[in-house]
Amino acid sequence: MIYLSQIVNGIGLGMLYFLLAVGLSIIFGLLHFVNFAHGAFYLLGAYLCYALLQHGIDFWWAITLAGLIVAAFAALVEAGLLRRIYRLDHMYHIVATIGLALMIQEFVIIVWGPVGASVSTPPALVGVVMLGNFIYPEYRIFVVGFTAVLALVLWWLLEGTRLGAIVRAGSESSDSISLLGYDIKRINTAVFALGAGLAALAGGLATPIRGLDPFMGVEALAIAFVVVVIGGMGSFTGALIAGLLVGIVQSLMATIWPEGASLAVYIAMVVVVLVMPRGLLGRA
Amino acid sequence: MLHRRQFLKFSAFAAASLAAPGFLRSAFAAGGEITLAAPLPMSGAFASNGKYGSIGTSMAINDAGSILGRKLSYLELDTEGSSATAVRKVQDAMQQRHATLFAGGILSSTALAMSQEINKRDGVLFTTAGADTITGSKCNKATFRWSVPTYGAINETVRPLIDKMPNAKRWYTITPKYVFGEDLLSAAKDVFKEKGIQHVGNSYHSLDTQEFSGYITNALSVRPDVLLLLNFGSQSTACLRQAVNFGVKNRMTIVVAWASGLEQFKALGPDVVENVYFGAQYWHAIDSPFNKQLVAEVKKEKGINPDYALASAYMITKLLIDGARKAGSIDGPAVAKSLEGMEYDGLTGKETIRAADHQVIKNYYLLKGKAKANMKDADDYVEIVNYGQSFRSAKQEQCVMG
Numbered sequence: 173m174i175y176l177s178q179i180v181n182g183i184g185l186g187m188l189y190f191l192l193a194v195g196l197s198i199i200f201g202l203l204h205f206v207n208f209a210h211g212a213f214y215l216l217g218a219y220l221c222y223a224l225l226q227h228g229i230d231f232w233w234a235i236t237l238a239g240l241i242v243a244a245f246a247a248l249v250e251a252g253l254l255r256r257i258y259r260l261d262h263m264y265h266i267v268a269t270i271g272l273a274l275m276i277q278e279f280v281i282i283v284w285g286p287v288g289a290s291v292s293t294p295p296a297l298v299g300v301v302m303l304g305n306f307i308y309p310e311y312r313i314f315v316v317g318f319t320a321v322l323a324l325v326l327w328w329l330l331e332g333t334r335l336g337a338i339v340r341a342g343s344e345s346s347d348s349i350s351l352l353g354y355d356i357k358r359i360n361t362a363v364f365a366l367g368a369g370l371a372a373l374a375g376g377l378a379t380p381i382r383g384l385d386p387f388m389g390v391e392a393l394a395i396a397f398v399v400v401v402i403g404g405m406g407s408f409t410g411a412l413i414a415g416l417l418v419g420i421v422q423s424l425m426a427t428i429w430p431e432g433a434s435l436a437v438y439i440a441m442v443v444v445v446l447v448m449p450r451g452l453l454g455r456a
Numbered sequence: 457m458l459h460r461r462q463f464l465k466f467s468a469f470a471a472a473s474l475a476a477p478g479f480l481r482s483a484f485a486a487g488g489e490i491t492l493a494a495p496l497p498m499s500g501a502f503a504s505n506g507k508y509g510s511i512g513t514s515m516a517i518n519d520a521g522s523i524l525g526r527k528l529s530y531l532e533l534d535t536e537g538s539s540a541t542a543v544r545k546v547q548d549a550m551q552q553r554h555a556t557l558f559a560g561g562i563l564s565s566t567a568l569a570m571s572q573e574i575n576k577r578d579g580v581l582f583t584t585a586g587a588d589t590i591t592g593s594k595c596n597k598a599t600f601r602w603s604v605p606t607y608g609a610i611n612e613t614v615r616p617l618i619d620k621m622p623n624a625k626r627w628y629t630i631t632p633k634y635v636f637g638e639d640l641l642s643a644a645k646d647v648f649k650e651k652g653i654q655h656v657g658n659s660y661h662s663l664d665t666q667e668f669s670g671y672i673t674n675a676l677s678v679r680p681d682v683l684l685l686l687n688f689g690s691q692s693t694a695c696l697r698q699a700v701n702f703g704v705k706n707r708m709t710i711v712v713a714w715a716s717g718l719e720q721f722k723a724l725g726p727d728v729v730e731n732v733y734f735g736a737q738y739w740h741a742i743d744s745p746f747n748k749q750l751v752a753e754v755k756k757e758k759g760i761n762p763d764y765a766l767a768s769a770y771m772i773t774k775l776l777i778d779g780a781r782k783a784g785s786i787d788g789p790a791v792a793k794s795l796e797g798m799e800y801d802g803l804t805g806k807e808t809i810r811a812a813d814h815q816v817i818k819n820y821y822l823l824k825g826k827a828k829a830n831m832k833d834a835d836d837y838v839e840i841v842n843y844g845q846s847f848r849s850a851k852q853e854q855c856v857m858g
Contacts, residue, residue, distance in 0.1 A: 174677045181673050287504040288693060288723035293701065300703035305677050309701045312669075382666060383697055383723060385690060387500060391666055426670025431633040431660035433670060 177306040178423040184312050186419025187319040191377065192392050193399035193411050194326065195370035201406025202343040202363045205254070206262055208269040210371050211393030212276035217242050217372025218379050218388060219280050222291055231294045235376030243369030250364040255357060273389065280386045288385035315377055322370075323412055330408065339363060398437055402444045404454025413452055489529040490786055492517055492773065493549045495542050495560040495570055498534035502689045504719055505562050505765040506534070511758065512769030513559055519753075520777045524784065528777070531555060539569035546570050550577050556788045557780065559773040561585050562765070564636040571599040579788040580779070580795075582772035584737070586688070586714060587635045588643075588853065591815040595855035597792055600809060602772045603737045604820040604847075606636065606714075610643035611846035612820035613713050613735035614684065618651045624681035624709060626656045630671050630695060631686040633660040640686040640713055656680050661687070668695040672702045682709045689716055693723050700728045709733065715823070718763035721837040729825035729837050736821045738764040739840060744805045761835045771803055804843075812850030813857075819843045 196210040217238045224234035249272065257264045297311040330336040339359055342349040346356045375392070382388065399418055403410030421440045425433035444451060494513040496506035510532055517530045531549055535542035542561070549555040556579040561567030567585035574581045575598035583590065584603040591601050604612070618624070629644060631637040641658065648655045656678045659671035672695075675683055683704055685692050692712050699710060715721075715734035740751050740761040750770060754762040762770070775795065780786050783794035796811035804819040823838035831837065 174674065177673050177677060178670060181669050185667065185669060286507045287719050288690060290697065290723055290725035290728065292725065292727060305679070306673075307676050307703055309703070311701065381698065381701060382694055385504070385723075387503065388666075422667065423670040423673070426659065426661075427674055430671060430674070431662055434662045434665045434667075 173305060174427055175424065178427050179420055180306060181308065182420030182423030183416060184308065184316050184419070185423055186416035187316040188312075188374075188378070188381075188415075189395055189399050189418050190323065190412050190415030191315070191319045191374045192371070193396040193403075193415060194323070194408070195367035195374070196396045197400050197403065197406065197408060197411040198326070198330075198370070199364055199367035200400060201408065202339055203258070203360055204343065204406075205258060205364075206265045206269070207364075207367065208266055208393065209249075209272040209276065210367070210396055211389030211391075212273035213242050213246060213368040213371035213389075214375040214378075214392045215280060215386070215389030216245070216276055217375030218384050219284055219375075220372070221376035221379055222284075222289055222384055225291060231291075235373060238376045239369045239373040242372030243365040246368030247361050247365040250361045251357075254364065255360060258360070273393075277386055277389060284384075284386070286386055288383050290383045291379035293380040311380055315381070318377070327408060395437075398441050400451075402441050402451055404451030407451065407453040410451055410453030417452075489527045490523060490557075490780075491529050491531045491549070491553045491555040492557045492559065492776065493531040493533055493546070493553070493555040494769065494773070495533040495535050495546060495558060495566070496769075497537040497562060497566070498532065500537040502537050502562060504723070505689055505716060508719060508763050508765035509560060509562060509769035512762070512766035512771075513773045515754070515757065515766075516770045516773035516777065520774070523777055523780050524786065533560070535561070535563075535566045537563055537566065539566050542566040543569050543573050546573050546579075547577075550574075550579060556580060556786050557776045557791065558582070559769060559776055564590065564639075565634055567599075568594060568635065571596060574598050574788070577788075580776065580791045582776050584768045584772060585636070586639070588639045589635065591813040591850075592853035592855055595813050595853070595857060597814075597857050598788055600772075600775070600792070600795060600814040600816070602768055602775070602816045602818070604818060604845075605815070606639035607643045607848055608820050608846040609714050609735050609737075610640060610647055612842065612844050613711060613733065613822050614644055614647045615651070615846075616822055616842045616844075617682070617709070617711060617733060618647070618653060621682070621709065625652075626654050626678075626680040627682045627684055628656050628675040628678060628680035629658040629684045629686055630668070630675065631658055631660050632663055632688070632691060634663050636688065637686050644684060644686065644713070661691075663691075666691065666694045668698045669702070671695070672699050672704060675699075676702065676704065676707075680708055682711060685710065685712045686714070688714050689720075690723075692716075693720055696732065697724060697728055705731065711735075716764050718761060718835060718837070719765065721825075722835075726826070726828040726831060726837060730827050732825045733841075734823045734825070734838060736764065736823050738767050738803055739821055739823060739838065740767070740835070741840065742804055742819075742821070744801070744803060746801045747803045750803065767803055775800075775809075810847075810850060813853055813855035815847065815850070815853075817845060817847060819845055 199207045220238035221234045293311045299310045300307050342359050350356045399414045403414030422433050422437050425436040496509045498506040514530050517528045533545040558581040561583040564585040564587035567583040575596040580598050582600045586606050588605045631641045659674045711733040713735045715736050717736050721729050779791045779795040783790040798809045807818045822842040824841045
């Protein structure tokens with residue numbers, strides 16, 4: 173029974189991890205850009221959500237606004253800085269985004285201080301659901317459902333619409349898309365803003381679960397990269413499967429090998445990379 | 457196109473860079489001054505403890521002004537919560553700044569590592585770390601500890617709660633897998649055995665995890681009467697918050713054996729804190745003359761109530777300064793000698809530095825979270841429900857001064 177409980181808990185955890193990683197996966201998959209500021213956008217989203225709540229704004233509006241504000245900020249960063257280095261070596265991407273991440277982290281410390289903070293669960297989702305010995309918070313169930321719906325919407329947007337087709341074509345050959353009359357720069361900006369906005373949304377949704385602290389971005393970035401590497405770099409479906417795999421492994425290991433539960437996630441990544449070097453659904 | 461190997465290499469590089477912003481922060485002072493160094497976790501998961509520890513240390517130094525006719529200067533060393541980094545920075549401070557006085561080392565693992573190094577180089581370390589071995593089997597002539605070790609923390613929290621809740625016979629523990637957690641767990645098991653409590657399970661976790669839902673699921677599956685959290689800092693904050701999210705508070709009593717006090721309660725918020733029991737080294741409402749004096753000073757200068765990190769850092773820094781004045785020297789062994797057996801009015805009332813193992817004999821407190829409606833001010837999160845002193849003898853602690 174305990175293993176079944178842990179698998180169910182792991183599915184919930186995995187959906188959270190997918191939500192964390194999906195923005196990174198989109199940016200990498202479509203822009204071939206390694207965004208080490210992804211965790212910082214998550215952090216900024218969490219703190220903006222917190223700040224809006226402090227000003228009396230409703231939780232649902234707060235997470236929506238936080239996502240939009242971070243997306244707008246990311247669009248400015250992309251247009252003002254990152255688009256100038258897309259064609260440079262990946263080391264430039266890394267240096268630029270790490271610098272950006274450190275600036276955002278220090279900004280959070282300056283504005284909100286190094287001490288963590290707490291966000292209450294929305295009143296409508298305060299309770300727990302009980303199935304025998306298995307107990308699960310209603311808010312986490314909501315996040316799982318929300319993430320599932322979000323995954324479907326993103327999949328439809330990227331795979332089932334003309335806009336998605338243009339974006340995907342742009343990721344294969346930006347020059348060809350430009351020759352067809354599409355503004356590839358705008359498309360790239362939109363994709364980057366979407367990825368960053370999703371990170372911020374994840375940050376806002378995570379606040380009632382894990383609270384806030386200025387270093388939460390680093391933790392989120394590590395998990396996001398593990399999910400993206402296991403799933404296959406740039407694979408949307410791979411990120412979903414990997415998120416679930418990581419969540420279930422971590423949760424099951426909490427019973428089987430508790431002290432190694434976090435380590436098991438990285439062992440799983442190593443095993444997947446050794447057996448399937450491109451990840452579960454990575455492209456050649 | 458980025459290849460997988462490059463991607464993994466870049467990831468490792470980036471993770472290391474993001475985890476080490478503390479390189480950017482350090483304080484330097486001019487020559488001719490006496491340097492008092494504070495090795496604290498200024499970045500990483502325990503940064504909030506480091507920030508307030510740093511405030512406490514600098515306040516104590518400012519209050520003292522100078523010793524032995526020389527100005528005191530403050531050197532902040534960011535340990536990043538890592539033993540290796542802490543030892544390297546201590547070595548640098550001793551070699552380059554001739555520092556001999558060290559106040560800090562919040563984490564047991566870093567304090568133990570620094571303790572050996574400082575002893576080897578004839579310095580003196582006053583720490584607030586919790587592991588029993590610091591003044592036990594790994595004690596040495598250079599190391600002093602202000603905080604009550606894990607044995608006392610457990611005996612002043614678990615024991616009174618067992619007496620208070622005679623029907624709560626089934627206890628579950630969640631423990632970080634390092635020396636501090638192991639010591640707390642060992643002490644808790646001893647009390648369980650003595651009191652006839654059934655220890656229905658324990659979940660170990662690593663020092664870096666912030667996701668506790670799996671461990672909470674383990675605990676819920678065995679239906680204990682009490683969930684005893686043996687972790688510290690941001691981990692106990694995350695673990696407690698998630699336990700409350702899972703409805704644990706409505707099903708059993710939650711006890712946090714070693715809370716960081718006010719800053720932790722602020723991070724958790726009154727809804728989470730309510731009805732939870734916390735063990736604590738310090739609370740700003742302690743009724744002692746020296747504490748009242750410190751609280752007034754911190755309120756005046758910083759506009760806040762002192763938390764454990766700030767108050768304990770102030771205390772250990774003051775003790776080092778008092779020790780140097782008494783010794784008439786900043787030489788480590790001389791300062792250590794002058795501190796041995798010292799009695800003074802401390803934050804928790806009369807406190808004594810036991811000569812045999814360099815442990816400060818002081819009170820440990822059991823606090824209970826108040827309902828938000830009962831809070832008299834924004835910081836009035838808890839009430840003191842019990843306090844006392846529990847220490848094994850230096851011989852029982854197996855301290856042989858080296």
